[in-house]
Amino acid sequence: MMKTWLLAVMIASNFGFAQEQNEPNNNNKTILQRVKNRDFPSVFQAWSPCDSIKDEDADTTIARHDLMFCMPDHLGLKWNNDHPGLADSLDAASVQAALQRRTNLLQKNPNLIILAEIRYYDAPASYMPQNHTWFKRDPNGIPLVGWTEGGHLLLDYTNPEFREHIAKQAKAVVDSGVYDGIMLDWWRDDADRLELIKIIRKAVGTNALILCNTNDNTAPQSAPYINGYFMECTRSKTATDWERIANTLQWAGENLRKPTINCLETWYHNSREDLNLMRATTTLSMTVTDGYCLFSDPNPLPTPDHLHNWYPFWDTKIGKPTAKGKKEDNGCYTRTFEKGLAVYNPIGNPSAVFKFPNPVKSAATGKTAAEHTVPSGDGDLFLN
Numbered sequence: 293m294m295k296t297w298l299l300a301v302m303i304a305s306n307f308g309f310a311q312e313q314n315e316p317n318n319n320n321k322t323i324l325q326r327v328k329n330r331d332f333p334s335v336f337q338a339w340s341p342c343d344s345i346k347d348e349d350a351d352t353t354i355a356r357h358d359l360m361f362c363m364p365d366h367l368g369l370k371w372n373n374d375h376p377g378l379a380d381s382l383d384a385a386s387v388q389a390a391l392q393r394r395t396n397l398l399q400k401n402p403n404l405i406i407l408a409e410i411r412y413y414d415a416p417a418s419y420m421p422q423n424h425t426w427f428k429r430d431p432n433g434i435p436l437v438g439w440t441e442g443g444h445l446l447l448d449y450t451n452p453e454f455r456e457h458i459a460k461q462a463k464a465v466v467d468s469g470v471y472d473g474i475m476l477d478w479w480r481d482d483a484d485r486l487e488l489i490k491i492i493r494k495a496v497g498t499n500a501l502i503l504c505n506t507n508d509n510t511a512p513q514s515a516p517y518i519n520g521y522f523m524e525c526t527r528s529k530t531a532t533d534w535e536r537i538a539n540t541l542q543w544a545g546e547n548l549r550k551p552t553i554n555c556l557e558t559w560y561h562n563s564r565e566d567l568n569l570m571r572a573t574t575t576l577s578m579t580v581t582d583g584y585c586l587f588s589d590p591n592p593l594p595t596p597d598h599l600h601n602w603y604p605f606w607d608t609k610i611g612k613p614t615a616k617g618k619k620e621d622n623g624c625y626t627r628t629f630e631k632g633l634a635v636y637n638p639i640g641n642p643s644a645v646f647k648f649p650n651p652v653k654s655a656a657t658g659k660t661a662a663e664h665t666v667p668s669g670d671g672d673l674f675l676n
Contacts, residue, residue: 321402323472323501327551327582330403331609332629333574333673334358336555336584337598338522339409344564344601351393355400356602359553359584361407361475361503361522364465367393369408377411377420377447380460382468390470405553407503408471412449412458412488413478414438419445426454438478441591450484458488459495466496473501475522480506481513493517501553508537510544520544520553526591528558528569531640534669538580538625538638545581554583557598559590564601568670571605571656575636575671579617579625608655610634610673624666632675639669652676 321329336359345353354360364371370386371379397404411419417435420426427435428446436446448454462474474496479485493502504511505522521544527533537556544554556577560566570587577583588600611630619625623641627634632652637644644666653660655673666672 321398323405323499324551326403326405326472327553328612330358331611332578332613332634333606333608333610334577334584335574335602335606336360336557336586337362338524338555338557338586338588339363340588340596340598340600342602343599351396352400353602355397355404356606358401358403359405359407359555361409364408364410364471366408367406367470369465369468369470375418375420377415377424377426380457380464382464387468387470390468394470405472405501406470407473407475407501408465409475409477410458410462410465410492412447412455412476414444414446416443417445419447426451426457441597449488452487455484455488455491459491462492463495466500473503473519475503475505477505477522479504479511479514480509481511486513489514489517501551502549503553503555506540508533508540510540510547512547515547516549519549519551520555521548522555523557525556525558529561531638534572534576534639538576541576541583542580545583552582554581555586556583557586557588559588564589567603567605567656568667570603571671572636572639572669573671574605575634575673576625578613578629578634579627579636581617582613605655605673608673608675610655610675632673634671634673635666636671637666637668641668643667646674648674 335357337354337357339362342353368386368390370383372381372383373379394406426448428448429435438444438446465471465474501519502517503520503522504518505524508523508525523541525537541554541556545552556573558569558573560569573587574585577585586600588598589595591597610632613627613629615628617625617627622644624644625636635646645663647663651660651662652674654664655675664674
């Protein structure tokens with residue numbers, strides 16, 4: 293079944309949401325300016341890089357993304373202890389080298405946001421001496437395993453002393469100037485995590501960004517302290533899955549701390565050529581919230597998690613949003629941008645036909661026409 297939808301009002305030039313870009317460049321831009329000034333689609337990098345581009349240097353490939361998070365040493369920072377978990381400050385020489393790397397990245401993409409993961413939930417066995425009390429243990433004193441694929445051991449974030457230490461590490465990373473904030477994995481609302489996020493927010497201050505991996509769940513109690521969810525969506529096979537993802541993403545856009553930096557990631561089902569899923573993920577992140585998107589390899593693969601292609605669809609910049617997104621009567625989500633219209637059509641919804649007063653170009657098909665079809669479980673960008 294196919295539904296037809298007539299676009300009664302064509303793309304507006306400005307509804308008060310688009311921002312002028314008469315602002316400083318590179319390192320002088322504030323976090324808020326970089327979040328607001330980026331064009332869409334807006335893609336992020338989760339630890340592992342894009343590995344489909346073979347003819348450019350690593351920093352140029354990173355800078356295709358508008359947000360990245362990684363371990364602190366990825367840009368060259370070094371802790372002051374051979375056991376990273378015990379470190380409480382950074383090597384001064386490494387800070388200078390990492391700041392230069394940051395400058396290089398921002399020269400390539402002035403709107404890039406750069407975050408560092410701070411470990412609190414689990415870590416490699418070498419993170420601390422194996423007899424250290426900050427490893428979580430069973431009744432027999434045996435360290436408990438966290439992320440089995442990586443061989444990580446659980447950390448005891450219920451320990452108040454360890455929570456204070458985590459906050460100190462977060463502050464050191466932010467104060468270095470290399471990173472705009474931090475990322476916390478394995479996030480859920482519980483009493484100990486709530487105490488931890490309060491301590492961390494106090495340590496890093498009001499301007500630093502905090503991104504937490506909640507998968508496709510909300511975490512309402514910690515929401516006032518968090519700027520965004522890393523939505524590592526392990527479930528994306530059914531209409532119910534996509535509805536849950538959309539609801540969580542919308543909730544995060546409305547309830548998390550400003551500026552919001554919600555990062556939506558889904559995994560391919562059959563291969564990286566599941567282009568409809570890539571487009572659905574991209575347009576969902578654009579229509580429901582001012583989000584960042586990623587379409588990547590599934591975690592169960594033996595290769596590093598979050599490896600991904602760079603898709604030409606992501607090069608089709610449509611500008612900044614000029615209005616809030618909305619759900620149409622035909623079940624699609626739409627949003628107007630400076631240079632066109634973004635459409636997300638959920639799995640389970642019929643194909644939808646969009647008619648325009650004048651011919652527009654489809655980023656999905658490359659065709660220019662006054663009428664386009666968006667299949668179920670897909671998305672498209674229509675350029676003026």
